[in-house]
Amino acid sequence: MMAPAVILLLGWMLAPLTTTLYFSFKKYLPLRGGDLGWVGFDNYVRFVTSSSFWPSVYTTLIIVGFVLAITVIFGVLLALLLDQPMWGQGIVRILVIAPFFVMPTVSGLVWKNMFMDPINGILAHLWRFFGLQPLEWLSQFSMGSIILIVSWQWLPFATLILLTAIQSLDREQLEAAEMDGANNTKRFGYIILPHLSRAITIVILIQTIFLLSIFAEIFVTTAGAFGTKTLTYLIFQRVLESQNIGLGSAGGVYAIILANIVAIFLMRIVGKSLDAKES
Amino acid sequence: MARSVKNQQKMVNTVIAWTIGLLIFFPVLWTVLTSFKTEGQAINDPPLFLFFDWTLENYAIVQERSDYMKFLWNSIFIAGGSTLLGILIAVPAAWSMAFVPTKRTKDILLWMLSTKMLPAVGVLYPIYIGCIKLGLLDSRLALVIILMLINLPIIVWMLYTYFREIPRDILEASRMDGASLWKEIIYVLTPMAIPGIASTILLNLILAWNESFWTLNLTAAKAGTLTAFIASYSSPEGLFFAKLSAASTMAIAPILILGWFSQKQLVRGLTFGAVK
């Protein structure tokens, strides 16, 4: 029964992986006539010794780390808030989840042109309104800007999952705790947060999968300049801008290795979490 | 007394929540508002919020230049097709993982998820050449298959977590009654998993709708989706904020409206097994 999906996935993973490995040992330059023969580990050495490599790994991890931290922390706060009684709860929820439906390209373009533009952007107007010098978001606060845009896109996702988890919380337990005189902080620390831990793990896992490969947001905003070149973007440049398939493929292999290091780390946590459920 | 405190609290909650909600929603709102301005008004200093001459000219220009319906239909076809195909393949797989687990089930599941981390651009050339050889370049079919494969791990995993919530006793009871495996899936399991399946479908639709690498790189005139539509309005010459906003609004409106209408289903099912 599992066969069709597993075989398809196996094919999906193995076929491209094999071709990537194959090309990574070749000098393959489409603009210079294509396949120019085997070169051993040349591409691997060249990719990793390029001055862009380590900064790109670092950039990737910073973006993933910060976006995760921001979306989880604000996601929990927002979920707690949305769980409170209020007027127009449904509408607020609709407002909050909207960014999740916006295409990455569109959100990159909108943020870049209509918000972060240092002359015509809304944020520049806002800064000037308070008598401040407008920020040059995408050049001088490039990483912060990218993290802001990506966090804006993923905050709704985190909020939704965490909200569902909060709503499943046993109300009686909370009320009992209140009777016992536990204050808000204590109730949050001892009851709510432990209850949310699994949901948080899930949020981290799913988002990491998507965040490791963000591309469109960088492509349309900074185009990899100002220290925002992630590993995915570097590989894109090698494959499509330099037209060096061999070098790009070697980069792809490194990206897979990085993804797997992160994955193993994450899977441990989630795996434990899955186990915990069985017990 | 208690009631007024409660109301006061509710008031405070409402104000804070609405403020934050509007803040988060503002970029979308601003895009929609800008789409009804002229190019000159779009960059007016100070920015114009509601009091400007509302115009539909940007929508007219965009529609004249590109056939919105064609891109929209491609997006619907590709997002819908890849989702349906994905569900068809994933349901049996998730079923067997949930109810007939082996020692390696969890490993396979986690490994499936890890395949999602392959950087797409690394395999652009092999896949592009593959599409040429199969005559699938610029075809909706190629994108249906590729987007299905990309999102399959998420689908399988989501379904797996829902199926595990279903009490085994019910299945055993139906098996006693002599139901075949397929009947069991169709008549017993699926109805119980409807909320889960619904939210899986919704999430997958969103992901497929917003995918922009393959939909841009494997299409030309025929199979282009709304992401290709957007790519013809980003950074042209001259003033473009208003036209870009109109195109953006047209590209995100269908999925946004779908999302809003179905948000209850989405929320109910978006647990990934995180809720006991």
Added chain:
Amino acid sequence: MRITKLISSAVLALSLTASVTYAGSHATTLTIATVNNGDMIRMQGLTDDFTAKTGHKVEWVTLEENVLRQRVTTDITTKGGAFDIMTIGMYETPIWGANGWLVPLDDLSADYNVGDLLPAMAGGLSHEGTLYAAPFYGESSMVMYRTDLMKKAGLEMPDAPSWNFIAKAARAMTDRDNDINGICLRGKAGWGEGGAFITAMSNSFGARWFDEDWNAQFDTREWSDTLNFFVNMMSDAGPAGYATNGFNENLSLFQQGKCGMWIDATVAASFVTNPNDSTVADSVGFALAPDNGMGVRSNWLWAWALAIPAGTQKEGAAKEFIEWATSNSYIELVAANEGWANVPPGARTSLYENANYKDIPFAKMTLESILSADPLNSTVDPSPYVGIQFAAIPEFAGIATDVSQEFSAAYAGQQSIDEALAKAQAITNDAMEAAGYR
């Protein structure tokens, strides 16, 4: 068994006949990839004229420049055949032509008059004397300035200014309180954006990308002079955040009246003098791109051109389209619909001899700029490459994108100019080594 065979061969024969009739009926649908620039969008709007004349239909794939580049490059290198006509530039054409990926345009009709194409354009779109793409429009770069602000600053723009004059004028025109920047220039990363500008500028400072042995030259004084001059001038007189400004951002600033001068593509002249889009339309003057008295000016040469990928089934129809879109009658068609100021410039000699076009304020300076650009001798010291704002080798786009990212980071103050140049030197030499030049 036999019957099946019979039927299948009958079906085959039928479908063959059908396809022959189809090809014979002459009307095909062309798929054309193009960039979302104003002139191309106008061409898209006039497609009906082509269909009426030839019966061929056209399906447009209009994409933003960077997306278009990656899209058509992928398709041409894999011989994908997704497009019947591609819009490409002066950088790609000779390289692709040399690889045999483009259909040579050596049999265009007599009516078309290939000899009328400006020699600089035809030359840049050829490989070993064979034309591989027909110029849709061509451009050089020049100074566009606000005559009113120049007067206010008490200066007069010469026809052929020097960089020192430009810098002086830029500082004099700057009025930060009124949101006026003396000069707007490209700082945006990307070889076709800020990379193109700084390379063309560096030529006039005596710099070059490579020496005759393909060694990178970013460690020379000339490059350091270029960048220091640029950064000093821009921080005194440039707009905020210029490190992210490209052609389009500067165009928009200029049209809003926020720039005193702008040195960029000559095609922009028709946009900044168009009263529908530009608030400063009636006070724009033009001058040649500046120099430093070293014999080379800082203007570039570029053409957006239409080319046919080799192996297309629709070569005949594609050639018909190219002849239509880059002909004199197309120019007249646009002139009739939108006025002479909006015709695609810089491709044909006869346009500049046309009495109707002579009144256009920017016509003369555009032609002079184009004529003064020489891709074969673009640098003061000899260089091994062809091209002004680029080096026409396949590796250039990749290298120059990396290099321009380092430069942009320096413009934004994230690193010093010396750091940027040192990195550029390392990146370039490394890539050239990988490509086997050194």
